[in-house]
Amino acid sequence: MAEITGVYAVSHTPVMTNMPDAPAPARREAAFRQFTRVGQEIAATQPDALVLVSDDHLHNFFLDNLPPFCIGVARSYPSPVEGWLKIPKQQLPGDAALAAHLLQSVMAAGFDPALSMELTLDHGMMTPLDLAGIAGAIPVVPILVNTVQPPMPAMRRCVAFGRALGQAIRGYMGAARVAVLATGGLSHDVGTPRMGQLDEAFDRGFLQQLEAGGLDAAADFAEATVNTAGNGAEEVRNWLVAQGIAEGAPFETYHYDCITDWYTGIGLGRWSMMA
């Protein structure tokens, strides 16, 4: 049976990678230190696999066939898909066996994610992995949530899907240790009239709901208020999947800063799960 060694969530934005020096030195260095911290903590537990929860920014998927959830079941993932992203092209190893187990388990539990045997991961996964210093170091299972084009899965559905994933991970016999990293948000807008505006009240409110623990309070908060926080804030669904994997354990916020120079509310932390 696999142990979940840690469940983490971090913001993602390609601007951190392509314009790292945009914020003042103290603010950017504080944020980068926390990405390094998350990477070091994940690596220190020596996980056999890393389950990544993020969204596809309409690279692999389009409106001709747009899954609410998708599990990548490939043995490797060429990345990043964006030619303009300042991260070297590379092949990330995939844990196809764990991915297949997760897919089959959550389907048996009543969920219906798509599968993909060919994904090219985008900045949503690559930027945090690169900043954390763990890109390519651990076989990954990418799980993609539609957060970029309505209609999207309900916030509570993401928590429920995460719970099924967590139970599947814990029941896996093929690995001893599995870590989880969700990425996205917090408040920001991409390509809307509000682009450049952030919503610190949403970000802090969402983090407070996570910190309080419990399964659905953060989901309900997000469902009620995400429209004030920007279309990029829809990515908190990825955090809610992780909240479900962590069974609603209290979240410990490592860092939060409302960094307009990166167009994004930057948050990082982990769920404080009992061993």
Place this chain on the structure above:
Amino acid sequence: MTARNWVQDMPTEEAYAINRILYRVQHDRAEETRFFDNPARYIADEPLSDAARAALDATDIGRLYLLGANPYLLRAYCLQLRVPEADYLAALRAVGDATHG
């Protein structure tokens, strides 16, 4: 008006036709080449509404947004077209009152 993250809760056929162009030009090298060889001809050949065709012809960013262009695809399209960032943001903000309270 209540603040909203999206112009459309469901993409319309008109939005789909716009987004298909934005997606193809970004992801299909042959389509990208064909588009940049002659954007006006490329747009003329696509099955678009008159409003969508006019917005694409003029690179009317605000209008494309209001017609349902996915913001992520529209962002990438404008970067491909090398629309200056200030112009891009100004075009979106000019239509802001129509979509956000």
